[in-house]
Amino acid sequence: MSEKSLALYGGSPVRSRLLPYGRQLLGNEEIAAVVAVLRSDWLTTGPKVSEFEADFAATVGANYAVAVSSGTAALHLMIAALRFTAGDEVIVPALTFVASANCVAYQHATPVFADVDPDTLLIDPKSVERLITPRTRAILAVDYTGAPCNYFILRELAEHYHLALLADSCHALGAYYHGRAIGSVADLTAFSLHPVKHITAGEGGVITTDNAELAQRLRILRSHGITTDYREREQRGVWEYQMVELGFNYRITDIQCALALAQLRRLPDFLQRRRAIARNYRLAFADFPELTPLAEPVNTNHAYHLYVIRLNLSRLTVGRNTIFRALRAEGIGVNVHYAPVHLHPYYQRIYHTHSGQCPIAESAASEILSLPIFPGMTDSDIADVIRAVQKVISVYTVSH
Helix, strand or coil: CCHHHCHHHCCCCCCCCCECCCCCCCCHHHHHHHHHHHCCCCCECCHHHHHHHHHHHHHHCCCEEEEECCHHHHHHHHHHHCCCCCCCEEEEECCCCCHHHHHHHHCCCEEEEECECCCCCCECHHHHHHHCCCCEEEEEEECHHHCCCCHHHHHHHHHHCCCEEEEECCCCCCCEECCEECCCCCCEEEEECCCCCCCCCCCCEEEEECCHHHHHHHHHHHECCECCCHHHHHHHCCCCCCECCCCCECCCEHHHHHHHHHHHCCHHHHHHHHHHHHHHHHHHCCCCCCEEECCCCCCEECCCCCEEEEECHHHECCCHHHHHHHHHHCCECCECCCCCHHHCHHHHHHHCCCCCCCHHHHHHHCCEEEECCCCCCCHHHHHHHHHHHHHHHHHHECCC
16 A cells, blocks of 8 residues: 555545544433423523532432532632642643643642653653642642553652642543542542533533532532522522622533533443543554554543554654644544643743653653544544554555
8 A cells, every 4th residue: 555545635534524523412311301402491500500510419429519600610710729829839731731731820829841751641650749839839630542551659749749739630530440430439539521422511621529618618609709600699688798709601501511410421332431541552463563652541431532552753754743634534533642731831831841851751742642542433433543543554564
């Protein structure tokens, strides 16, 4: 097979229509739930919010869940609720979406970037410990791709150095670590309800915790720092309220929570399908030395928000970006998750981060590709992804 066979150079593509790397799966239940709210008296700050929070908390084994307007809002409120400020440091992994670090910067604290494990690309506890200083206030672990971090060691570090242990689990709803659901392992855990995530509210986020005081502070902060919301005042027949914190408008609507509730009931099926797709990929690519799937951490149940492969560039005649373009031309919507945060211009300018700071993350970032994985994928879609990857890799392998 030659380059001329590739769609990138005029050959016939595997698919005529692009298969995205992720998308929502909605049915009649979701539509009916949203319509019922539209016909109700409450479009926002109503009963569906607290109903969703209770069901979500039960799903992840936490005492409290606080729903907000986005995953980024969830991350920000975790930092705000702990009252971190200028001079405080929070350790975050270099290989994550920018929101993981931005939430620290929003509070004028300093994100400090840890390197990642070479096999899983999860935050490396050894790198974390090397970065702890008297100014460190928290470790913010990221369950990258839906694989739980090594919370056993991270908790030991947090307790030894008197730090908060936070989790960005926006990829990991439904994952388990040593038999415990993600959402019940860290002091505070953030989830996302974006359309490509495990369940969606259109946009939205959730913070879980077992700490009643923090849960109450989160609820106050999501609504301008005011102690009561409109529904509470309406039920009591009063108008008075007090602003006790400088908060935000991070409220989520009943429309969104009705959608998310219907989605939450389908989570077990969604997870089962994601894991089945991942098994198909792992089997299909087992004999391809040109690429390597990320290792699965032991004693965990992976949630597979993403399926990331690493290209073994020494066995390929081209770099990752050419493979990316070739697969997109074949109709496979591969993506890259992510460029290391510390190499973005903003962080280099404001925090004086630089190349070489996190070498494992930086090396991996030039080799990774995310393959499509979402519950609505058919067996035919899976076969198309496998066929396209095999087609492109076979053209560019060194032995060709």
